[in-house]
Amino acid sequence: MDTVGDGLDAALRKAFTRPIPKSAGAQMRYLVRQLKGTRPVAELLGITQRTVERYVKEQIKRPRPDLAQRMESEVRKRWQPQIRARAKQAAATTGGIVIDTRARFGYTAAPGSTDDARLRHLTVALPPQYAARLFETKEAGGTEQQLRDIAAEALGEVYFRDNGRRAHGLEVEFTDVEHLEFDL
Template sequence: MGIVGDGLERAVQQAFTRPIPKSAGAQMRYLVKQLKGTRAVADALGVSQRTVERYVKDQIRRPRPDLAQRLQDAVRTRWQPRIREQARRQAATSTGLVIDTRARFGFTAAPGTTDDARLRHLTLALPPAYAARLFDAQQAGATDDQLRDITAEALGEIYFRDGGRRAQALMVEFTDVEQLDFEL
């Protein structure tokens, strides 16, 4: 995933009601239960089936750093799917998203204007319609560029065009993203 997709995932993970399992053995047992077998877990993590079995039996307790990260990421992506879906649905129907970004914004405007691209730090509430578009595009497997275009359109409409009250023909370009965070 890219910066926008990762930001959306972090926002949804803030809705978790319980922390993910801490130990490598507990994480492996959770994955074995979710993927219904040690072979599927071994294939997903890039290790042998016997290694997975050793973690499940707590014969190995401390994974290598790269395996520990892959294991934690695999658990986090599957953790509390109902809570995750509920948070997405609530943001898409009623609450929307809050975006906090520091990026370069440029505009397609009439020649000779002062709309050169410059860094801005914006914190805005996006309405539920844009949250729904972002989550739907993410679920459909959109690229980060497509998610960035939807985000640029939302920021352009809410901040720069002020809901249609000014600069109606302004097209916003969202580039050089230094920081991007979403909150539900």
């Protein structure tokens, strides 16, 4: 099951203009520059300061698989912050964001209509205000459920209610996510 937070991160990674450093030494040097010292990097990765220094000097070239994954993850979080900020700004002000999902959608509607949840595959362009809310909530440390609620509200407004032209009062439930991907 994909998460909204991971999907937003993946969409921002598509905006990168250069790949992240490949070698362990290059990744470690990048982290040392970003965190301004070997001690913060050692605390972040859960290794000794001496080990960090050995990676920086290329005395160690191949990290353990779990350390390699943590290093790559930390580099990705910090890679090209200005490009990431520009992509967020563009999505939140002019471009919006495209959501591609396969999930179960149920809804509460007026009596006489079917409100049975169904599995649907939707690809919908969301307006900039929803992109802004998604990014703001993620940056503020919002939970996955809060992000899903915003995505459900956006899909309900744009796809199901057609921006207020039909299905007034329809409340959309977004559950059983099989696939979720965002694009800027």
